[in-house]
Amino acid sequence: MKAKRAAIALLALAGLFAAASAEERLDLSALGDIEEAAPIEDGAAQEAGEWTYPIAYELLKTSDYIALVNRDHLLGEEDIPDDLVDLTCRKISYDPIQMRAVAADALSELFDAASEDGVTLYAHSGYRSYRTQKTMYYNRLDSNNGVDDGVVQYPGASDHQTGLGIDVINKAGIGKRFTNAFADTKEGKWLAEHCWDHGFILRYQQDKEALTGITYESWHLRYVGVQVAQYMEKRHLCLEEFTEEWTAAAAAYEGAAQ
Numbered sequence: 001m002k003a004k005r006a007a008i009a010l011l012a013l014a015g016l017f018a019a020a021s022a023e024e025r026l027d028l029s030a031l032g033d034i035e036e037a038a039p040i041e042d043g044a045a046q047e048a049g050e051w052t053y054p055i056a057y058e059l060l061k062t063s064d065y066i067a068l069v070n071r072d073h074l075l076g077e078e079d080i081p082d083d084l085v086d087l088t089c090r091k092i093s094y095d096p097i098q099m100r101a102v103a104a105d106a107l108s109e110l111f112d113a114a115s116e117d118g119v120t121l122y123a124h125s126g127y128r129s130y131r132t133q134k135t136m137y138y139n140r141l142d143s144n145n146g147v148d149d150g151v152v153q154y155p156g157a158s159d160h161q162t163g164l165g166i167d168v169i170n171k172a173g174i175g176k177r178f179t180n181a182f183a184d185t186k187e188g189k190w191l192a193e194h195c196w197d198h199g200f201i202l203r204y205q206q207d208k209e210a211l212t213g214i215t216y217e218s219w220h221l222r223y224v225g226v227q228v229a230q231y232m233e234k235r236h237l238c239l240e241e242f243t244e245e246w247t248a249a250a251a252a253y254e255g256a257a258q
């Protein structure tokens, strides 16, 4: 019993370290080789007393950036991030755009890396309040004969309310409707290849529509942290799948620890 407590304390310490480094650029050597890691098919893969999932237990349990928000996991009107900052990266206009501080920094890094490759990106819209989302949703219903076509997220279901979601476009897209023609542009291709290394995922991918319930959006990024984003890219998981996977592993681990 004592040994188990000591092990848990050690794990907590390791997790704290992992969580702290996730705030900065991640030391990927701590991650190990993702492709070599044993796949977690279900909770049964979790051995008693040993955390075998490729991402630290404490990081997953304490991360403030991996929360799943969708139609089944709604935020409330009172859910407002307390660390919103104005973006300093390139934007479509002078109007302020806000994101949570860590995501705003990561986005600036992403845009700088793009510039180095000769790619110019523009931030379009970031944090959106519950009320704004609600207005957008009902406006969409009004213009679509009362039918929810999955284009605008239900109030409380939007990544934009987390302060971690951002729409990114190119110069040609400014002032126009979003379309997935963006995916075939130089900027869209660059984003799809590199966003992961800066902690962002493509939140609504084409072949995950049935799982996300949202039509493909090649312009919508969601910050989850570098380690998680890179893992999700390698395993080609959407946030719904990732959440199911790691929470099942955690439940098996916690069950085994009792």
Ligand SMILES: [Zn+2]
Residues within 6 Å of the ligand: 160, 165, 166, 167, 219, 220, 221
């Ligand atoms: Zn969006």
